[in-house]
Amino acid sequence: MMNFDERAVVFRCEQDWLYGILSLPEQAASKGVLIVVGGPQYRVGSHRQFTLLARHLAAHGIPVLRFDFRGMGDSEGDARTFEDVEEDLSCAIEKFLTEVPLLSEVVILGLCDAASAALFYAYQDRRVTGLVLLNPWVRTDEGSARVYLKHYYTARIFELEFWRKIWRGNFDYVAAVQSFSRTIGTILTGREKAAARFKENARDKSCSSAPLPERMYHGLSRFKGEVLLIISGRDLTAQEFSDLVQDLPEWQKLLASPQVSRLNLLEANHTFSRREWRDQVAARTTEWIQGETISGNM
Structure with a gap:
């Protein structure tokens, strides 16, 4: 030192x-x-x-x-x-x-x-x-949705407070389903496009708009x-x-x-x-x- x-x-x-x-x-x-x-x-x-x-x-x-x-x-x-x-x-x-x-x-x-x-x-x-x-x-958007699905939703399943809300009737099933559906939709629509776009842009070193x-x-x-x-x-x-x-x-x-x-x-x-x-x-x-x-x- x-x-x-x-x-x-x-x-x-x-x-x-x-x-x-x-x-x-x-x-x-x-x-x-x-x-x-x-x-x-x-x-x-x-x-x-x-x-x-x-x-x-x-x-x-x-x-x-x-x-x-x-x-x-x-x-x-x-x-x-x-x-x-x-x-x-x-x-x-x-x-x-x-x-x-x-x-x-x-x-x-x-x-x-x-x-x-x-x-x-x-x-x-x-x-x-x-x-x-x-x-x-x-x-x-697609990457954020995927990581949220993989790391947030999975963790929630094992949280005690999550099951307490369901047991007490405080869980909003409609909002949860809508949120989950939006997440899945973002992943499905963005995944293939992202992979194809990456391969195309990888060949273009000057692609400033990628x-x-x-x-x-x-x-x-x-x-x-x-x-x-x-x-x-x-x-x-x-x-x-x-x-x-x-x-x-x-x-x-x-x-x-x-x-x-x-x-x-x-x-x-x-x-x-x-x-x-x-x-x-x-x-x-x-x-x-x-x-x-x-x-x-x-």
């Missing part, structure tokens, strides 16, 4: 000022981590997860920059979705390299739709040599760096990604590449809210960045 400093940084992105926090070790490695934030939150992260992660990495000699996208947190500008943050990422990396002159490689770490944004961007920037993807967001999973596949297939994929066992977003991979040989082949390492935290939720899960993510990310092998489930 080593000492590190933290200081605020500010930089321009087009006409707006963006704000972030740099965690800089006293002896910084040449590979640093840019933490990008998913969803409507800012650089601290849920239950301070990104602050704690940045400090853990910095204490192990890895410089870290975490920042707010335009329109979020302290940063200026209009809010935007994860599909429109490429310029923000480029400007943040430029600032990172300016603040840490010895830095020669950048790893982007993102949770949920920030992982998706990282996949859209990384292959276009040679400075990015690694990705840490936590519970990537691949949401489609659905989210196809565009993420293109981004990962074109990225030449190393990837650490971290999946939570108790998270519907993660389950949707895992189900997608199971259904598509193209994804399976891609993730079987030697450049991809995986860590499955079987009991963790979407944001790794318990300390033990956060610590596991931090420790494995540190080891991976420092070149150690990661394998197996936890």
Whole structure:
């Protein structure tokens, strides 16, 4: 463990000022981590997860920059979705390299739709040599319906409260049947179309209008760096990604590449809210960045 400093940084992105926090070790490695934030939150992260992660990495000699996208947190500008943050990422990396002159490689770490944004961007920037993807967001109507059927309805059958509602006569059978029917209908109408569309779009590297999973596949297939994929066992977003991979040989082949390492935290939720899960993510990310092998489930 080593000492590190933290200081605020500010930089321009087009006409707006963006704000972030740099965690800089006293002896910084040449590979640093840019933490990008998913969803409507800012650089601290849920239950301070990104602050704690940045400090853990910095204490192990890895410089870290975490920042707010335009329109979020302290940063200026209009809010935007994860599909429109490429310029923000480029400007943040430029600032990172300016603040840490010895830095020669950048790893982007993102949770949920920030992982998706990282996949859209990384292959276009040679400075990015690694990705840490936590519970990537691949949401489609059909995929959401399937994961809801597989993981929600099945779990409900074994819940005591579910049977208590039926016993007390408080269960709305009509609403339940309607909801279940809509879920099945979405799956049946979308499954074949999705498979056919994926095969067609997989041949078109420039298909910017393709659905989210196809565009993420293109981004990962074109990225030449190393990837650490971290999946939570108790998270519907993660389950949707895992189900997608199971259904598509193209994804399976891609993730079987030697450049991809995986860590499955079987009991963790979407944001790794318990300390033990956060610590596991931090420790494995540190080891991976420092070149150690990661394998197996936890």
